[in-house]
Amino acid sequence: MTKRFICSLLGCAAFCLMIVFMAGNLYAQQGQGQQQMMQQPAAEVQVSDADLEKVATAYQDIHAIRVELQDSLAGVTDPKSAQKLQEQASADMVEAVQENGLDVQTYNQIMEAAQTNEDIREKLSAKLQKMQ
Structure with a gap:
């Protein structure tokens, strides 16, 4: 497992966590519990x-x-257009998680666990490598 792959995996996890904050309506029901x-x-x-x-x-x-x-985004110069693309991508990412039978919170919890738990990280890495 290469260092670059791990950094990519962790970077995506951080990006996905950002999705949660951008899609605030998903967590509105949790309020203070979260x-x-x-x-x-x-x-x-x-x-x-x-x-x-x-x-x-x-x-x-x-x-x-x-x-x-x-x-x-490489060809976009207008900030509003860029924001619209980012919002659509965030919605698409949430949909991708849900279409795979998970909710965003569970996905993020597992990705966080992969950052801190070597066993989970190795198992996830092995699954990703098999899919390539």
């Missing part, structure tokens, strides 16, 4: 093989959307 959860130390996450498979597939879909967004 704030309290963020203040607590991270508990050990149990991730099933099936969920890792879903995350790996969603990750690939999100990566494709991100690449397409970067290509689209």
